[in-house]
Each structure stands twice: as C-alpha cells, then as structure tokens.
Amino acid sequence: xxxxxxxxxxxxxxxxxxxxxxxxxxxxxxxxxxxxxxxxxxxxxxxxxxxxxxxxxxxxxxxxxxxxxxxxxxxxxxxxxxxxxxxxxxxxxxxxxxxxxxxxxxxxxxxxxxxxxxxxxxxxxxxxxxxxxxxxxxxxxxxxxxxxxxxxxxxxxxxxxxxxxxxxxxxxxxxxxxxxxxxxxxxxxxxxxxxxxxxxxxxxxxxxxxxxxxxxxxxxxxxxxxxxxxxxxxxxxxxxxxxxxxxxxxxxxxxxxxxxxxxxxxxxxxxxxxxxxxxxxxxxxxxxxxxxxxxxxxxxxxxxxxxxxxxxxxxxxxxxxxxxxxxxxx
Amino acid sequence: xxxxxxxxxxxxxxxxxxxxxxxxxxxxxxxxxxxxxxxxxxxxxxxxxxxxxxxxxxxxxxxxxxxxxxxxxxxxxxxxxxxxxxxxxxxxxxxxxxxxxxxxxxxxxxxxxxxxxxxxxxxxxxxxxxxxxxxxxxxxxxxxxxxxxxxxxxxxxxxxxxxxxxxxxxxxxxxxxxxxxxxxxxxxxxxxxxxxxxxxxxxxxxxxxxxxxxxxxxxxxxxxxxxxxxxxxxxxxxxxxxxxxxxxxxxxxxxxxxxxx
Numbered sequence: 001x002x003x004x005x006x007x008x009x010x011x012x013x014x015x016x017x018x019x020x021x022x023x024x025x026x027x028x029x030x031x032x033x034x035x036x037x038x039x040x041x042x043x044x045x046x047x048x049x050x051x052x053x054x055x056x057x058x059x060x061x062x063x064x065x066x067x068x069x070x071x072x073x074x075x076x077x078x079x080x081x082x083x084x085x086x087x088x089x090x091x092x093x094x095x096x097x098x099x100x101x102x103x104x105x106x107x108x109x110x111x112x113x114x115x116x117x118x119x120x121x122x123x124x125x126x127x128x129x130x131x132x133x134x135x136x137x138x139x140x141x142x143x144x145x146x147x148x149x150x151x152x153x154x155x156x157x158x159x160x161x162x163x164x165x166x167x168x169x170x171x172x173x174x175x176x177x178x179x180x181x182x183x184x185x186x187x188x189x190x191x192x193x194x195x196x197x198x199x200x201x202x203x204x205x206x207x208x209x210x211x212x213x214x215x216x217x218x219x220x221x222x223x224x225x226x227x228x229x230x231x232x233x234x235x236x237x238x239x240x241x242x243x244x245x246x247x248x249x250x251x252x253x254x255x256x257x258x259x260x261x262x263x264x265x266x267x268x269x270x271x272x273x274x275x276x277x278x279x280x281x282x283x284x285x286x287x288x289x290x291x292x293x294x295x296x297x298x299x300x301x302x303x304x305x306x307x308x309x310x311x312x313x314x315x316x317x318x319x320x321x322x323x324x325x326x327x328x329x330x
Numbered sequence: 331x332x333x334x335x336x337x338x339x340x341x342x343x344x345x346x347x348x349x350x351x352x353x354x355x356x357x358x359x360x361x362x363x364x365x366x367x368x369x370x371x372x373x374x375x376x377x378x379x380x381x382x383x384x385x386x387x388x389x390x391x392x393x394x395x396x397x398x399x400x401x402x403x404x405x406x407x408x409x410x411x412x413x414x415x416x417x418x419x420x421x422x423x424x425x426x427x428x429x430x431x432x433x434x435x436x437x438x439x440x441x442x443x444x445x446x447x448x449x450x451x452x453x454x455x456x457x458x459x460x461x462x463x464x465x466x467x468x469x470x471x472x473x474x475x476x477x478x479x480x481x482x483x484x485x486x487x488x489x490x491x492x493x494x495x496x497x498x499x500x501x502x503x504x505x506x507x508x509x510x511x512x513x514x515x516x517x518x519x520x521x522x523x524x525x526x527x528x529x530x531x532x533x534x535x536x537x538x539x540x541x542x543x544x545x546x547x548x549x550x551x552x553x554x555x556x557x558x559x560x561x562x563x564x565x566x567x568x569x570x571x572x573x574x575x576x577x578x579x580x581x582x583x584x585x586x587x588x589x590x591x
Contacts, residue, residue: 074429076584097432109427113347125339126433128332 004178004210005048005071010080012041012066040066042234043080050177053204053211055225055242059320063234064214068180071212072102084178098127101176103168105186108155116151116166120173127174134173141169145199161192168196172203179203181213185220197223218312230319237319246309249319253289254308255282260301269296278303283310336433337441344444358447362399362454369395369521370458384526386553389465391522394549396459398520401482401544403451405489405517411443413493414510417500425586436579440494463552470552477551477561484568485544491568491575492540498575498582513539520545543567 018036019029041063048054058064069075070082073089073096082089087096110119124134142151145165150158158166164184172179181200185193197220204211204224215221221228221242228245230238238245257266258279266272269292270284284292289307296302309315348354373395377388386394416439419425428438463470470478496513500506516539524532524542536542543564550556 069426072430074426074586092429092435094432097430100430102426102430104426107424107426111343111347113350114343118343118346122336122339122343125332125336126431126438128432 002050003047004050004052004085005046005212006081006083007047007067007071008045008081009043010041010045010067010070010082011039011043011078012063012070012075013078014038014040039234041070041077044231044234044236046229046236046239048210048212050210051204051208052227053200053213053225055221055228056212056214056231057221057228057316058214058231062231064231065182067231068102068182068212068214072100072180073097074102098174099176100178100180101171101174102180103171103182103184105164105181105183108163108167110155110163110167110170112156113154115153116155116170119155120151120170123170123173129174137173137175138169141172144202145169146195161188164188164192164196168199175207177207177209179209179211179213181211181215183214183216185215185217193217193220200224218316222312230316232320242312243309245319246312246315249315250310251286252283252310253286254310255284255289255293255296256280256304256306256308257282257296257300257302258304260303264300266296266300333434333437336437340441341444344442345446348444348446355447355450358450362450366399366454366458369399372521384523386523387466389462390549390553392462392465393459393552394462394523394545395521396455396457396462397482397549397552398455398517398545399451399458400455401485401489401520401548402517403448403453403455404486405493406451407445407448408443409486409490409493410510411445412440413497415439415443416494416497417506417510420497420500420586421504429583429586435583436494436576439497440490459552466553468554471554474551474554474556477556478548481543481548481551481556481561481564484564485540485548487568488540488571489544491571494575495578498579501582501585517541523549537567540567540571 014037015035016038017029018034019025044063044067056064056067066075070077071084071089073092076090085096085099087093089096110116111122120138123129124131129137142148145168147162147165147169150162151166151169155163155166168184179200184200185196188196200211200213201224203209211224213220213224226241228238228240228242229236230245238248240248254273255270256279262278266280266282270282270288272280273283274281282292293305293307296305370392373388373391376383377391381387383391416425419428419439425439428442429435431438493513496506496509499509516535519527519531519535520541524535524546527535532542547556547560547564550560
C-alpha cells in the first residue's frame with residue numbers, strides 16, 4: 001500500500017526556561033538561566049496510507065500539534081525521520097507545500113478587514129492555481145460548505161463558525177492531497193461541528209485525500225476516523241481501530257438492566273454507576289460479564305438487558321489518566 | 331516571476347485594507363506637516379548663524395532633509411510595517427501560515443503589509459528635495475541623477491536588511507519593541523550629513539544602522555559630491571549585508587518554534 005505519511009522515531013525537544021517566582025529568582029535567572037529539556041515528541045513511529053482518515057488524540061500538551069507542525073514543515077525535528085508524500089517536510093520544498101494544507105482551529109489566515117474572496121485571490125497567486133481550475137474549485141467548495149455570500153463580507157463581520165468555513169475553503173483551493181487539521185471544530189456549536197465533519201468526510205471521498213485530524217470532540221473522531229493514534233507525554237499509547245481502543249484499555253463492561261418490579265438493590269452484582277428510573281447501570285469486570293449476566297437473568301425478573309463497552313469519552317479519559325507505559329521510559 | 335506577482339497582489343490587498351481607514355490619511359497628513367515644519371525651522375535657525383555646515387550650504391541641507399523624509403516614508407510605507415508584523419507573528423506564533431505556503435518565506439514576510447497613507451511622506455519628501463535642488467545653482471547632471479537613484483535603492487535595501495536582521499532576532503529574543511523605537515530615534519540623525527558627527531557615531535550610523543548609506547550617500551550624489559569609491563563601497567556593503575541577512579533569516583527559521591497552541 002502506498003503511504004502518504006511515514007514517521008519513524010520522530011523526536012522534538014524544546015529547551016524551556018525555568019525559574020522560581022519572585023524578584024530574587026528573576027535577578028538570579030538574568031545571570032544564569034536555567035533551562036529544562038522538554039520532550040514534546042519522543043520517538044514516535046507510524047504510517048498513514050494514502051486516503052486514510054486518522055484521528056490524533058491526546059490531552060493538551062501531549063505532542064499532537066508539535067507532530068502536525070513537524071509534518072507540515074514548520075518545525076525541524078530534533079531527531080528521527082518524517083516523510084509526507086515522499087518529501088522531507090522540513091526542507092519546505094514548494095512541490096511539497098503545494099500538496100498539503102494545515103488548518104488550525106484557533107488561528108486565522110484570511111485578511112481580517114476584507115471579504116474572503118480577496119484572500120482567495122492571494123492564495124491563487126501563491127499556489128499558482130491556473131485560472132480555469134481556480135473558479136470551479138472555489139465555487140464547489142463554497143457550495144459544499146454552504147458558505148454562500150459569506151465570502152463577500154469582510155471576515156471580521158463573520159461569526160466564529162462562519163469564519164472557520166471560509167477559512168477551510170481558503171485552505172483547500174489548491175486541492176491538497178494531505179490535510180493536517182488541528183482542532184478544526186474548536187469552539188463551534190454542534191450544528192457547525194457536524195457540517196464541517198461531513199464536509200471533511202466528503203472531501204476525503206471525492207479526492208481521496210489523506211487526513212490527519214486532532215480534535216477534543218470525540219464525536220469528530222467517531223464520525224470520521226476508522227483509525228486513531230493516541231499520544232500522551234510525547235509517546236504513542238495506542239494505534240488502531242477506534243473500537244479496539246475500548247477493548248484494549250478497559251477491563252470493564254457496563255450492564256444496563258431494567259427490572260419488572262422496579263427499584264431493587266443490585267449492588268451484589270457489581271458497582272452501580274447510574275440509576276435512571278427503573279434502569280440501573282452496573283459496571284462489572286470484563287471477565288465476569290457472562291457470569292453476572294446469567295445470574296441477573298436467573299435471579300431477577302428482567303425486562304431488558306444490555307451489555308456495552310463504556311462510552312468512548314470514558315475510555316479516553318482512562319487512557320489519559322494512565323502513567324507512561326514502563327517500556328517507554330528510557 | 332511569481333514572487334513579483336504575489337508582491338503586487340499583496341500590495342493591492344494592502345491598499346484595499348488601508349482604504350477602509352480613511353481617517354488615517356488625515357492623521358498622517360497632520361503628522362507629516364508637523365515633522366516637516368519642525369525640520370525646516372531647525373534648518374532656518376542653524377543657517378541664521380552660519381552660511382555653511384561642514385561644507386554643506388542651506389539648500390543642500392534642504393535636499394538632505396527631503397531625502398530623509400522620503401526614505402523615512404518608504405520605510406514606514408513598506409519595510410517597517412512588514413517587519414513589525416513579523417515580530418508580532420513570531421511572538422504570537424502566527425507565522426505558521428506564512429511558512430506553509432509554497433513561496434519563498436522571506437518574500438512573503440516582506441510584502442504582506444503596506445501603509446499606503448505614509449505615501450504622504452514620499453510626496454512631501456520629494457517636494458522638499460525639489461525645492462532644495464531648485465536653489466542649488468550648479469544643477470543636477472544626468473550622471474548625478476543616476477547615481478542618486480542607485481544610491482537610494484541601495485540604501486533602501488540596506489535598511490530592509492537591517493530591519494529583517496532585527497526582526498529575525500525575535501526568534502530568540504521575545505521583546506524587540508525597544509529596538510523598534512530606538513530605530514525611530516536613530517533615524518533622525520539622518521537629517522544631517524553624517525560627516526558632522528564624531529567618528530564613533532559616524533561609523534555606527536553607517537555600518538551598524540545604515541542611515542548614512544540611505545540618506546547621506548544619495549544626498550552626496552544629488553549635490554555632485556559622491557566619489558565612485560563610496561558608490562562601490564555601497565554596492566559591496568549592500569551585497570554582503572543582503573547575503574548575510576538571507577543566511578541569518580534561514581538560520582532563524584530553523585529555530586522557529588512557534589507559540590504552541
């Protein structure tokens with residue numbers, strides 16, 4: 001299979017200045033600055049196939065953005081190798097830059113006081129998009145994202161969600177083959193999140209583009225990504241299918257049970273996590289699931305019973321709460 | 331040349347941006363008028379006591395003033411706004427987008443802004459220069475005019491290099507604003523030919539901050555004072571400075587970390 005992204009033992013360390021609070025310490029740090037080496041990304045490796053949509057998950061400061069910035073050529077890796085579409089990103093070759101895009105949910109790249117259309121013209125020149133390709137692509141994107149006349153209003157007059165949409169149109173005018181999306185839905189309302197989500201899926205389908213996406217909203221990841229890479233403390237904790245994540249990281253399942261004779265104490269079966277009217281949620285160790293279910297069915301008058309993996313948010317929370325795996329501590 | 335096309339487009343967009351703030355034009359007109367009046371009054375005061383200053387007559391010094399205003403206008407129209415934006419972008423981590431574009435990053439960061447209302451200084455500087463020249467009896471030869479244009483261009487390049495080096499330092503040093511303010515002060519020394527200053531200051535405003543090349547040398551050209559050695563030195567220094575600046579900028583980029591989000 002052809003790989004759009006290949007990352008091998010990629011590292012990035014930053015020197016961070018450090019000092020205690022207070023005037024005395026400030027003066028001291030003038031004379032001798034203490035720095036600490038922070039491993040933002042610590043020897044990660046993964047491949048992404050062409051056309052794949054991969055979710056990049058991790059808490060704040062996990063190293064997601066640093067990795068995206070190395071892959072888009074903004075940061076020089078300290079060590080290791082990254083290749084995107086066969087190019088070494090840090091060389092910032094024009095052929096490479098013309099085939100990728102980076103969208104950051106909290107940054108704005110359009111001219112603030114002008115309608116987005118003017119900024120699009122700038123991008124046309126910078127990316128050397130032939131005129132005959134430019135207008136159809138632009139209009140198609142405008143239609144796909146349902147942007148309409150917003151591109152004629154000064155960007156500063158748009159709402160956050162509207163701005164994100166015109167921003168995305170601008171980032172895709174050159175039809176990039178690889179999309180790095182850093183929290184593209186951050187701060188947007190649910191409808192707008194959905195809109196952008198379905199657009200990314202659509203773009204991926206239409207053009208076979210490869211997408212690497214970070215998001216704080218699990219809904220984004222669940223809707224878009226067959227595969228997730230979980231990164232924490234600069235290391236990869238998990239790389240695989242989303243469903244697999246739950247199986248790997250949780251030792252529990254939840255049993256939802258509704259009883260015919262209403263509320264009863266079921267704490268003998270497992271830990272009660274929720275009680276919603278007649279429906280009780282019990283958390284049981286995975287290995288016990290079958291036995292507990294059989295006991296419930298035998299001993300209680302059960303109306304309805306559901307065995308489920310815990311919600312993905314809980315799984316992620318659990319993963320992030322974990323310490324660094326032993327083998328990664330060198 | 332795509333870089334030129336991009337530069338032109340950014341210029342157009344910059345003008346569009348500025349046209350939305352027409353009140354700036356009035357403010358600029360006012361500021362320029364004050365600066366010009368002060369400059370002329372000081373000159374008149376000096377020449378009420380003497381007929382020449384270090385070999386320069388009053389009309390010749392009016393030319394120097396004109397060129398200083400003209401160059402100051404060029405700096406504030408184009409060079410300074412781009413460089414201060416660069417310093418801001420580095421500090422706020424907003425340089426990212428400029429660096430992911432398939433165009434020379436140095437070109438991009440140098441052409442993104444234009445303060446079109448500062449053109450007032452370009453115009454008033456030209457007028458002052460014209461008035462000064464009209465009072466010089468010897469007139470300006472074609473060769474002098476050519477040397478003047480060349481010297482002005484070289485001076486502009488050197489000032490640009492100076493600014494880009496300063497802005498690049500902001501990859502390591504967060505607060506470069508004091509240097510920006512310092513430049514405005516130091517640039518005022520260009521009102522007088524650098525020959526009147528003591529040695530240390532003369533060298534500083536020639537090679538450290540290339541104001542002598544940007545103002546005095548073009549003024550020498552237009553008043554038939556320029557010798558060819560000075561012009562050669564200007565060409566050589568501009569080339570060296572430009573090469574160094576480009577290298578330093580690229581070196582700085584390697585150290586760009588961006589304010590992480």
